Amino acid sequence: MNWIRISWMLYRVNVRARMQYRLSFLLTTLLASLVTVAEFLGLVVLLHAFGAIKGWNVWEIGYLYGVLMTAKYVYRSFGSAINNFEPYLVNGLLDQLLLRPMPLLLSVVTSRTRMVGGELLQSLTVLGVCLGRLMRDGTAGWTAVPATLLIVCTGTVIMFAVGLATAAVGFWTTRTEDLSVLTDNASTTACQLPLSLFPDWLRTLLLTVIPFGFINYVPAMFIVKGEWGIWTIPATVAAAALALAAALALWQVGVRKYQSTGT
């Protein structure tokens, strides 16, 4: 496909532009890694103190964390523009993108790249170590590996869908930063722990409006806990597809409402 080649070229252009400010790039990468490591250590300390939380041991919770964070950073690497959409609306950056003979969403996505190598390596390590341990313990079989790969993909799709819907709301409200703190940061933090810890209303919210529960908790109930049946896998795929379709529909309507900015 021609668009894939163009997207790849734009990705490299973004990286090259980013590299014009090498020191700034190094500093942000370093800081971002520190933040994720600190965040993870916090979780480890918590688990170490309690041993297990409501029947979830350290490795199982580490698995939830690993899946969630891997999906998050894969999404951030290509969806950085969607995740920071406000400037596109406020500064009228979207105007220029609308003048390109490219599908708009592709133009937006390829207009900005964030390099997440460090964070991704860290979350993949956590995921790998935890999954390995669970397989050695016999809690999970070899099928857990392809299943985990699949849910990292569906998880990325769910992250992207929620991000896209949040960005699309901006076509009406212009400002999206506060909303994305709720839909992105808060939901991600919540889903680092098993949903069963939360009150009903929050669990319902995380399985419907912001379906982050389908990124890790629902499929993990089958893959590593074995408590739920194999139906969780098609249910996860369906949830991801539904979320994406809904977000795309909202985006389509939103684009027609785009107001641009005055000069």
Added chain:
Amino acid sequence: MAMLEATGLSKTFATAVPKAGKLREIRTLFSRERKLVTAVKSLDLSVAEGEFVGFIGPNGAGKSTTIKMLCGILHPSAGEVRIGGLSPQRDRRRVARDIGVVFGQRSQLFWDLPLKDSFDILAAIFRLGAAEKRRQLSKLEEVLQLREFWDTPVRRLSLGQRMRGDLAAALLHDPALLVLDEPTIGMDATAKRQIRDHLKLLNAEFGKTVLLTTHDMDDIETLCERVMVISRGELLYDGGLERLRARIGLPTTVRVTYARETKLTPGMRIGGGLSDAAGEVAVTDVQGREAAVSCNREHIGVMEVLRLLSEWGDIVDIRVEEPEFEDIVSRIY
């Protein structure tokens, strides 16, 4: 056939009255409070192939909103746009290939990369083959002379150079219609003159149809055969520059400084003995030894005005000013 045609074009912005405080976005989203602002009211316009049309009006008149609807960036609340027979909203990607757009205050060049890289990227986006790109660039080089700053990162270009780069970027895919939103904004006189020469050439030699918005009357005077004036979202004038000028005349303000305090007062008319044809010479402003009078050079020469003023004291300094074009337009309509 008309290159560009708009019928009944309207745009009403419904903005939610923003809320303050916690979770303001969410509360704004669900608030029923809406403020309706009509930016463009039922505009009809048509531009034929090869024309160079100026689109002018005061700030907030709806110029940019109209331009953005013509290019497919905004969706009109009512009415229809046709560019080469296609709707820029429904067929945005097709129309994007037929128009080149430059916003003077923004750039579509890649800020941190050498200028030439932007052309490589745009050529790929517009799917130009290598040979086609080379041909286009050498043609544009003739008009815009880009080679001297070919390898300079865009962020280090001067405003005039950047605009030449942006024009080339907009023309790379060889569009028939060029839409320019304030292309000379912020430039010094030399750069402005250069850009105007380039635009003239693009229209005359390369046959590009050009629609230009500007606040600079000299842009209009040197470039446009036809002018459209818009104010408060409505088209007030559409026709030749000559006829518009005849309607406006040559309004001028003459400022003089007297050797001593002057007895002139604002609102006074001087030169009572003049014939009606000379029009009105009225004092608009007095401050100590300084006085300003307005007149129309179409009807009375500046020397004559000075002679009238000198009857009121010894003049030590004079300044002649032409008011902003927008001021005149809004005063006339």
